[in-house]
Amino acid sequence: MDRQTLLSIAKSIRASAKSIRAQISPIHPKGYPFVGGFALASLIFFWIWTPLGWIGTLLTIWCALFFRNPARVTPVRGGLVVSPADGRVSMITPVVPPAELELGELPMVRISIFMSVFNCHVNRSPVAGKIERIVYRPGKFINADLDKASEDNERNGLVISTPNNGLVGVVQIAGLVARRIVTFVHDGQTIETGERFGLIRFGSRCDVYLPEGTPLLVSEGQTAIAGETVLADFQLGESGRTFRSN
Helix, strand or coil: CCHHHHHHHHHHHHHHHHHHHHHCCCECHHHHHHHHHHHHHHHHHHHHCHHHHHHHHHHHHHHHHHCECCCCCCCCCCCEEECCCCEEEEEEEEECCCHHHCCCCCCEEEEEEEECCCCCCEEECCCCEEEEEEEEECCECCCCCCCCHHHHECEEEEEEECCCCCEEEEEEEECCCCCCEEECCCCCCEECCCCEEEEECCCEEEEEEECCCCCECCCCCCEECCCCCEEEECCCCCCCCCCCCC
16 A cells, blocks of 8 residues: 555544544533543443443443533524523523622512523523622432422522623532532633533522513424524513414
8 A cells, every 4th residue: 555545534524523523422520530431431340240341431431421522503692582591491481589699678570591401501691790798508319300399409500690680590400410610710700602611410490580571482392402502582572472382
């Protein structure tokens, strides 16, 4: 095989590797210890009993997918509210926000997004603005899909002051399996719409609190993509939208 052929093969391999890397989401650094732990356990399982090793391998792949950290294309325009999480819009309801957020005693619109253990769990800011406060509250670990999880479960809340639309709350809620909420930001920090601000390990929920009367662009049951799906638009000229199931 001549040198030119070898160079052509090498070039083709590099192009294929680049294409594969482009299709695979990177793992968030916070997930490396977990993925490494699963991988090590798999090696030990192979030594004990081969079928256990294959089970461990599948769990390692699942763990890597859980901590995936894909790039997202966030719409850029003032007034947009995007989803803070991947998952299903499980509830849209007017409620009084948690007291620790200090958002007042009047009802706000709460959009709840439930994340299963198969969703990406990196959370993104729903709006652009300044983080006025971050409040952590310990609690229970009941099913995050239940309404009472907003009050009873361990949670971490951010209050973001937007330039023209007042205060917006976003709350990370631990779920039945989740045992750790991680936040990357701090009080007083300026954050952009769609910017990563934290993650929740192994199944959970995110709530967004918006002023009453905010025109909504999603419905219960819809699938949301963090940083991309527009939940609401403060500048929308119409009163809102209606939806149907097909």
